[in-house]
Amino acid sequence: VPELPEVETTCLGLSPHLLGRKITRIIRRRKDLRWPIPDAVELLLNQRIEALSRRAKYLLLQAESGSAIWHLGMSGNLRILSADTPIKTHDHVDFVLDNQTLLRFNDPRRFGCLMFQHPGETHVLLKDLGPEPIATASLRDQQALFFDADYLFRRSRKRSQAVKHFLMDQATVVGVGNIYVAESLFQAGVRPTRPAGKITRAECAKLVKAIQEILQFAITRGGTTLRDFLAPDGAPGYFEQELFVYGRAGLGCKNCKSILQAADLGTRQSHFCPRCQK
DNA sequence: AGCAGTACCTGGTTGC
DNA sequence: TGCAACCAGGTACTGC
Numbered sequence: 001v002p003e004l005p006e007v008e009t010t011c012l013g014l015s016p017h018l019l020g021r022k023i024t025r026i027i028r029r030r031k032d033l034r035w036p037i038p039d040a041v042e043l044l045l046n047q048r049i050e051a052l053s054r055r056a057k058y059l060l061l062q063a064e065s066g067s068a069i070w071h072l073g074m075s076g077n078l079r080i081l082s083a084d085t086p087i088k089t090h091d092h093v094d095f096v097l098d099n100q101t102l103l104r105f106n107d108p109r110r111f112g113c114l115m116f117q118h119p120g121e122t123h124v125l126l127k128d129l130g131p132e133p134i135a136t137a138s139l140r141d142q143q144a145l146f147f148d149a150d151y152l153f154r155r156s157r158k159r160s161q162a163v164k165h166f167l168m169d170q171a172t173v174v175g176v177g178n179i180y181v182a183e184s185l186f187q188a189g190v191r192p193t194r195p196a197g198k199i200t201r202a203e204c205a206k207l208v209k210a211i212q213e214i215l216q217f218a219i220t221r222g223g224t225t226l227r228d229f230l231a232p233d234g235a236p237g238y239f240e241q242e243l244f245v246y247g248r249a250g251l252g253c254k255n256c257k258s259i260l261q262a263a264d265l266g267t268r269q270s271h272f273c274p275r276c277q278k
Numbered sequence: 279a280g281c282a283g284t285a286c287c288t289g290g291t292t293g294c
Numbered sequence: 295t296g297c298a299a300c301c302a303g304g305t306a307c308t309g310c
Contacts, residue, residue, distance in 0.1 A: 002305065034286080057304080074303055075288080077306095092286085109287045111304060161281060170305080178303060179301080226302090228289095266282070268303070 002072040004057060004133070004153065004175025005218035006229050006237065006271050010078055011054045013232035017080040018049045025096035026230060034073060034113040043114045044068060044095075052154040056129045056174035061095075066118045068095075069125065072168035079104050087153065096144025108228070130173045133211050147173050149205035156196040156204070162265050163199055167207070176211060179224055182246040182271055191277045192270040193263050217242070245271045 002010070023044050028037055041242055049062035054060070059078070061068040070078065083100045093114055095103040105114065117123040131147040132139055145151060152173075159166055166172055167181050176184070185192050187210035199207070223229060223237030226247075230236055244254050247263040253273040263270045 003304090071304085073287090073305085107287095108289070109286065159280080164282085168304085231301090265299095267284085269301095 001074065001177060001179055001228055002057060002076065002229060003177035003180050004215050005057060006223035007054050007057050008071060009223040009231050009237065014078060014080065015052045015119055016102065018052055020048060021047060022048050022098040023095050025064055027094040033075050033107065038116045038213050039116045040112060041068060044127055056075055058126065063226060063259055066116055069115040069117055069123055071113045073107060073109060075109040075228055076105065076107040076112030077230055077261060078232055079113055079229065082180055094148045109174045128171050132169045132177055133173050140164050147208060149201060149208050152204040152219055153201045159196040161196055162197045163190060163194045164265055164270055168194035175215065178268060179246045183214050183244060186273060186277060187214060189277055192265060245273060
């Protein structure tokens, strides 16, 4: 379930293997992932990889002729492998490199995508994204919006939707999915079902702090491996053992021993502590 | 415009 | 034991 920490882990893991390398061949075994893979990705042939970066849950592989945009969806995985590694089921795309290695995309559920962005263009998928939750000083300068308590408070006013959905909306803040929103709400002491508009300013401050700390900590643990997430070198993430509420309905709260409950929010379940979260 | 609900997809698990 | 039903969930889409 790749959320920001998993995509960041992938980005950090891939960078040393990709930067400066030339793409010698692109193999598309499928026409469609989440969307059709545009033919324009062929413009990356014989190009050197200039940069690899993450924006929200997207991974951008930049060359002079344009950028590949990957999204890992639900089950997507990018690995660096030896060029002679046999194909497995759901291996959909290879970028073959000039040093006997390749970048291979595997995605059983095919919710992921590979798109292309021309130089100077902003792909439509990247247009309406909210601010990055963890912003460096340089990001603060280039981003129109800055993720802090004031921003979250103002944006949530008069919103009736559950705060959980509000925080998972990539237009509010990027990178937060079902796992980390549950953990952040727990750490901030806020129930997932509360209407976003009823969250106090103090709670907004707690939520911002919780989201930032949890995402940052998860990155240091290499993300969360629940079913199939692996870093580009094949290593799993170790954040699962740090989870307080996600997937723990019916079990005791690690803080107060109360039995964790499941709230039905749409089709997704959301786990919380009835005592710690108001 | 905001929001709830649905579809997409496959593999693992559950239930009869 | 075998097979169907269900569940996981990021995101775009639909319709109110």
